[in-house]
Amino acid sequence: MAQKAQHAILRFVKHKAGPAGALEAHHERTKEKYASNPDIDISKSKDNFHIIQPTQKYRKEIDTRIKAAGCRTRKDSTMFVDTLITASPEFFTGRSKKEVQAYFTEAVAFMEKKVGRGNIFSAVVHMDEKTPHLHLCFTPITKDGRLSAKEILGNRAQLSQWQDEFHAYMKKAFPVLKRGESALVTKRNMAVQAVRRPDPPAAGHRKGGI
Numbered sequence: 572m573a574q575k576a577q578h579a580i581l582r583f584v585k586h587k588a589g590p591a592g593a594l595e596a597h598h599e600r601t602k603e604k605y606a607s608n609p610d611i612d613i614s615k616s617k618d619n620f621h622i623i624q625p626t627q628k629y630r631k632e633i634d635t636r637i638k639a640a641g642c643r644t645r646k647d648s649t650m651f652v653d654t655l656i657t658a659s660p661e662f663f664t665g666r667s668k669k670e671v672q673a674y675f676t677e678a679v680a681f682m683e684k685k686v687g688r689g690n691i692f693s694a695v696v697h698m699d700e701k702t703p704h705l706h707l708c709f710t711p712i713t714k715d716g717r718l719s720a721k722e723i724l725g726n727r728a729q730l731s732q733w734q735d736e737f738h739a740y741m742k743k744a745f746p747v748l749k750r751g752e753s754a755l756v757t758k759r760n761m762a763v764q765a766v767r768r769p770d771p772p773a774a775g776h777r778k779g780g781i
């Protein structure tokens with residue numbers, strides 16, 4: 572029987588400073604109840620794990636980096652990027668915890684190479700939703716100290732290149748992976764839907780997210 576192709580998935584969502592607190596609550600599981608996201612099974616939250624642990628509030632992590640680099644900011648600047656990394660659900664079927672850890676550890680190593688370790692302030696793997704996934708947050712500060720998500724994420728062609736590189740990197744450790752669609756910059760709800768329902772998205776948005 573033909574096996575469904577398995578892909579490594581990479582998505583970016585750009586944020587101003589405003590949503591830092593709400594995203595932190597989701598990523599770091601600081602709330603006790605998640606009525607807005609029924610996919611969270613809190614009995615499994617103990618299996619979530621950090622690859623990079625934040626040392627202070629997200630907002631503080633962001634402000635500290637921007638200040639240290641001396642970046643100029645505008646009201647509409649992207650202050651941080653929420654990166655969602657996962658794979659086709661089939662990829663995770665039957666994999667040991669060690670393998671799942673290895674997958675996301677590789678993904679973080681890739682992101683460190685691409686955006687610089689110093690920009691990343693949190694990388695946490697959620698095992699308590701439908702499909703294991705990594706939320707990695709970073710400040711888009713260039714090597715010469717400018718805040719520019721535009722430059723770091725790039726245009727359509729550069730996003731396609733991101734996906735090429737990501738796929739090539741992940742394939743070294745996990746040869747089963749096939750090149751998937753291009754990396755995407757999405758609006759939050761779109762990112763959620765794309766990951767939850769890879770087939771035609773159903774109408775309506777749910778709050779919360781993956």
Ligand SMILES: [Mn+2]
Pocket residue numbers: 597598697700704706780781
């Ligand atoms: Mn999540």
